[in-house]
Amino acid sequence: MPDLDSRLRPTFDEVLRRNPGEREFHQAVHEVLSSLGPVVSKHPEYTDGAIIRRLCEPERQIIFRVPWVDDSGQVQINRGFRVEFNSALGPYKGGLRFHPSVYLGIVKFLGFEQIFKNSLTGMPIGGGKGGSDFDPKGRSDAEVMRFCQSFMTELYRHIGEYTDVPAGDIGVGGREIGYLFGQYKRITNRYESGVLTGKGLTWGGSQVRPEATGYGLVFFVDEMLRTRGESFDGARVVVSGSGNVATHAIAKVHELGGTVVACSDSSGYVVDERGIDLDLLTEIKQVRRGRLKEYADAAGGSVAFVEGGSVWDVPCRIALPCATQNELDADAAATLVGHGCTIVAEGANMPCTPEAVRLLESAGVGFAPGKAANAGGVATSALEMQQNASRDSWTFEHTEERLSQIMRGIHDRCLETADTYGSPNNYSTGANVAGFIQVADAMLALGVI
Numbered sequence: 001m002p003d004l005d006s007r008l009r010p011t012f013d014e015v016l017r018r019n020p021g022e023r024e025f026h027q028a029v030h031e032v033l034s035s036l037g038p039v040v041s042k043h044p045e046y047t048d049g050a051i052i053r054r055l056c057e058p059e060r061q062i063i064f065r066v067p068w069v070d071d072s073g074q075v076q077i078n079r080g081f082r083v084e085f086n087s088a089l090g091p092y093k094g095g096l097r098f099h100p101s102v103y104l105g106i107v108k109f110l111g112f113e114q115i116f117k118n119s120l121t122g123m124p125i126g127g128g129k130g131g132s133d134f135d136p137k138g139r140s141d142a143e144v145m146r147f148c149q150s151f152m153t154e155l156y157r158h159i160g161e162y163t164d165v166p167a168g169d170i171g172v173g174g175r176e177i178g179y180l181f182g183q184y185k186r187i188t189n190r191y192e193s194g195v196l197t198g199k200g201l202t203w204g205g206s207q208v209r210p211e212a213t214g215y216g217l218v219f220f221v222d223e224m225l226r227t228r229g230e231s232f233d234g235a236r237v238v239v240s241g242s243g244n245v246a247t248h249a250i251a252k253v254h255e256l257g258g259t260v261v262a263c264s265d266s267s268g269y270v271v272d273e274r275g276i277d278l279d280l281l282t283e284i285k286q287v288r289r290g291r292l293k294e295y296a297d298a299a300g301g302s303v304a305f306v307e308g309g310s311v312w313d314v315p316c317r318i319a320l321p322c323a324t325q326n327e328l329d330a331d332a333a334a335t336l337v338g339h340g341c342t343i344v345a346e347g348a349n350m351p352c353t354p355e356a357v358r359l360l361e362s363a364g365v366g367f368a369p370g371k372a373a374n375a376g377g378v379a380t381s382a383l384e385m386q387q388n389a390s391r392d393s394w395t396f397e398h399t400e401e402r403l404s405q406i407m408r409g410i411h412d413r414c415l416e417t418a419d420t421y422g423s424p425n426n427y428s429t430g431a432n433v434a435g436f437i438q439v440a441d442a443m444l445a446l447g448v449i
């Protein structure tokens with residue numbers, strides 16, 4: 001990792017020492033600190049007040065056992081996490097991830113990113129994240145329900161609409177949020193809608209929340225294109241993943257006149273030169289919870305499924321990584337640059353490795369970091385909380401318009417801040433610095449707590 005400003009290096013060394021083995025957390029902290037040199041030059045109060053050191057230490061970390069009984073009567077044990085990272089701006093807010101790779105380092109990296117992302121939205125929400133090493137793949141609905149009920153039987157004592165408000169992430173969609181909310185309601189005997197977001201429309205959910213992260217990503221890229229005098233019209237786009245974020249990003253790209261020619265899952269990728277057929281993709285991945293290979297089998301013709309390959313080998317002008325962390329490395333970045341790619345925007349959290357980001361930025365590719373480009377999901381979660389608090393529900397059109405304004409606002413804030421701090425057009429610097437300053441000022445105002 002490249003060296004940091006000498007005033008920030010001791011903080012990073014402390015993070016390495018206190019959090020051994022948490023590679024993704026180290027990476028996320030390093031990425032933010034690498035932008036803050038000019039900020040501490042201008043504002044010594046942030047280092048004097050140990051603001052950055054305090055930001056790197058979660059306010060609370062909860063780890064718990066999740067026992068449950070599978071369909072064959074066997075007892076299974078998973079591990080649950082909730083990291084309540086920073087509540088200077090509002091209740092902790094951030095999703096739950098159910099995936100076998102989940103451990104404390106992943107939850108902390110996601111929670112740390114969430115602080116700055118939530119700050120960037122301009123909404124009153126702090127940062128947190130949680131999840132479990134439970135793998136929902138291949139589990140029956142009844143097993144998923146029993147797992148969610150057991151998970152909530154511990155989590156309920158730590159969350160609340162004014163305390164901590166979880167939502168979905170990888171492996172946690174509408175089905176899981178339903179089971180989690182049901183168990184919370186049962187244990188507390190309260191219909192506290194604002195305790196979770198991503199709820200179904202008939203029981204407190206918001207229009208556009210399922211679509212929000214993918215749509216928001218595309219609104220952000222649309223704004224990037226506009227600043228370059230370009231548009232999505234006729235653009236060839238590649239998206240990784242085929243889950244919530246990827247699916248809705250594909251839908252919005254097609255609506256704006258671009259063509260997504262490839263997408264992926266953890267087993268490989270498909271190339272469909274006519275443009276990914278969303279109805280077919282949704283039926284296979286979201287409804288049947290099947291594998292992407294079935295898309296090629298069903299579509300036939302020239303549609304190819306490439307097992308185990310990298311979707312970034314497919315030439316495109318715009319690349320939208322929407323699967324998982326560190327999925328786009330320096331080799332993939334070099335391939336994208338070689339194919340004439342001009343924009344890479346992160347729908348997933350930290351999908352590009354630091355080496356890939358450096359390579360893309362030095363090649364002049366427009367790069368949008370996840371904490372800005374995928375903030376539409378959490379922003380719409382905050383809109384869901386607003387609707388729950390006022391017992392109101394807005395139309396799809398109104399909510400989508402709010403989302404679009406928020407994303408364009410984040411885009412402009414990133415560019416203005418990057419300019420002010422001497423890195424014109426650098427979205428990473430803009431996002432890190434703008435997100436940081438708002439939280440840091442709130443922490444200073446609230447005293448040493």
Ligand code: NDP
Binds near residue numbers: 169242
């Ligand atoms: P989903 O579970 O709906 O979809 C995840 C997709 O990524 C699936 O296609 C999955 O494939 C693929 N994937 C997961 N792990 C890997 C891996 N190791 N290698 C290759 N592909 C993989 O999750 P979401 O769409 O909700 O989340 C995707 C990303 O977006 C995550 O980084 C998440 O943190 C981020 N995000 C999500 C938000 C949301 O609102 N949902 C908000 C902001 C960010 P398979 O089906 O084979 O598992």
